[in-house]
Amino acid sequence: MLRLDSVSRHFGDQHVLDGISLTVPDGQLLSVVGPSGCGKSTLLRTIAGLLPAQEGTITIDGTPVHGVPERLAVVFQEYGRSLLPWLTVRDNVALPLRRRGLGRAARRAEAETMLERVGLRGAARRHPRELSGGMQQRVALARALVCRPSLLLMDEPFGSLDAGTREDLEDLLLELHRGRDATIVFVTHDIDESVYVGDRVVVLSPGPGSRVVRDLSVGLPGERDQLTTRGLPGFVELRTEVGRALRGR
Ligand SMILES: Nc1ncnc2c1ncn2[C@@H]1O[C@H](COP(=O)(O)OP(=O)(O)OP(=O)(O)O)[C@@H](O)[C@H]1O
Secondary structure: OEEEEEEEEEEOOEEEEEEEEEEEOOOOEEEEEOOOOOOHHHHHHHHOOOOOOOEEEEEEOOEEOOOOOOOEEEEEOOHHHHOOOOOOHHHHHHHHHHHHOOOHHHHHHHHHHHHHHOOOHHHOOOOHHHOOHHHHHHHHHHHHHOOOOOEEEEEOOOOOOOHHHHHHHHHHHHHHHOOOOOEEEEEOOOHHHHHHHOOEEEEEOOOOOEOEEEEEEOOOOOOOOHHHHHHOHHHHHHHHHHHHHHOOO
């Protein structure tokens, strides 16, 4: 379980996060939305142990986070910068497995299995630059998941993809998440996406001093479909509620 207790953060005299408290049960996919610049990335970097929380505490399974937690993976929006251009796709995915002390052949075999799961079996020996943006983000997802993280942080991961590719990757994420115990914190500025992928949506207020202004449980069926789910009355109600919270109403 991931738990944030009154987490605050400022940069110099700029107050960014103001007393964020959240409990995220194991396996939950939590969407975080908020206006641009309110501190969503700062929140993720703080959970990732890359920035210290200046006030408050963050714990994972009761252990305080100081530094980067074990079994953490992160996916950023800029897939082009997160993959190593000189390595093949397979070796990019295999990279985190080095920490597990696996031999080269075993690492490559696991990477290939993971690439198959993200629909890129044929791309293992290619280099990132030879792939489309959506394919590169699939590689980044495979690399994040290959070590079976217990906590996955995603910072607007599909924000720079075209609409169709984005929907495909939302569905892939849901499929990969199904039946697994990884907790996911998914930052997005897209209201519909927050509801579509989330088990729960948290809305942050505008800065300075951003706080949680709405915490909504997404009671939609687990099996989601881009056309059917988005047409459900429950989906429409939720997206309206998230939109209202974002506009401070
Ligand atoms: N390392 C830093 N040093 C100084 N200020 C920072 C630093 N990182 C973030 N900030 C400031 O903190 C505020 C929140 O930034 P952050 O990137 O967390 O917001 P965000 O909600 O993720 O924004 P966006 O939706 O536009 O990506 C911004 O005003 C930003 O300029």
